[in-house]
Amino acid sequence: MGKVITIANQKGGVGKTTTSINLAASLATLSKKVLIIDADPQANATSGLGVDPRKMTSSIYECLVDDYPLRGAECKTCVKNLELIGSRIDLVGAELELINRDNREQVLKHLLADIRDKYDYIIIDCSPSLGLITVNALTAADSVIIPVQAEYFALEGISKLLNTIRIIKSKLNRGLEIEGFLLTMYDARLRLANQIYEELKSHFGDMVFNTVIPRNIKLSEAPSHGLPAILYDPESKGATSHMQLAKELLSRNDV
Numbered sequence: 001m002g003k004v005i006t007i008a009n010q011k012g013g014v015g016k017t018t019t020s021i022n023l024a025a026s027l028a029t030l031s032k033k034v035l036i037i038d039a040d041p042q043a044n045a046t047s048g049l050g051v052d053p054r055k056m057t058s059s060i061y062e063c064l065v066d067d068y069p070l071r072g073a074e075c076k077t078c079v080k081n082l083e084l085i086g087s088r089i090d091l092v093g094a095e096l097e098l099i100n101r102d103n104r105e106q107v108l109k110h111l112l113a114d115i116r117d118k119y120d121y122i123i124i125d126c127s128p129s130l131g132l133i134t135v136n137a138l139t140a141a142d143s144v145i146i147p148v149q150a151e152y153f154a155l156e157g158i159s160k161l162l163n164t165i166r167i168i169k170s171k172l173n174r175g176l177e178i179e180g181f182l183l184t185m186y187d188a189r190l191r192l193a194n195q196i197y198e199e200l201k202s203h204f205g206d207m208v209f210n211t212v213i214p215r216n217i218k219l220s221e222a223p224s225h226g227l228p229a230i231l232y233d234p235e236s237k238g239a240t241s242h243m244q245l246a247k248e249l250l251s252r253n254d255v
Helices: 016-029 044-048 060-066 089-098 104-112 132-140 152-156 158-171 191-207 217-225 237-252
Strands: 003-007 034-039 082-085 121-126 143-149 177-184
Touching: 003 016, 003 132, 016 034, 016 044, 016 082, 016 121, 016 143, 016 177, 016 217, 016 237, 034 044, 034 060, 034 132, 044 217, 060 089, 060 104, 089 132, 104 132, 121 132, 132 158, 143 152, 143 158, 152 158, 152 191, 177 191, 177 237, 217 237
Parallel strands: 003 121, 003 143, 034 082, 034 121, 143 177
Antiparallel strands: none
């Protein structure tokens, strides 16, 4: 049965989608069968993998709101072993349509039960909010990766996210664990970036990934070509750091 990992942080611009795309692509390159679910109305993970949202027969919206099965909603991506359940802008309205539904926080969890055995890893990319879709993603997950930008204000929002995770763990998903904190947009030349890494380590210890994701122009350029960094420029720091992250994740999971 595949492991479900949600990539979450209510702060925008910390690298959630970049992490989702490139971690999923790296795991797939390491011969793991991977599904990425784009649970963000901006659909950046969808377009970042070269899929046109307008050409999809169904998206995560239809699955959540209209009870379409996830099995059959997957589409191929440019990466071997990596499939996608994409998103469209209409996902914006999903929270309002789910609000009066019974067990509304567990819709995605029930949908995933049908396809978990098909994959080694299922990565869920969340929007920068702690709304009902993100709560669904956390309720459905085995663990959560929290990207943290190497800037001071990025640390301030962590306590709110951790409180949400504690509530979900106590009321909706007792098995939810923190897979790790991931430092993103890291520049080793900046003293502040190093201070933030040390502060994360002092607070959270082994829950902080040893791998850090550097600022890298190739990592920024790749989505505009509809490619993960590992296909756009395999030798770039952005690609190699995410491959290192994938290997560290597998090591943490004893694979």
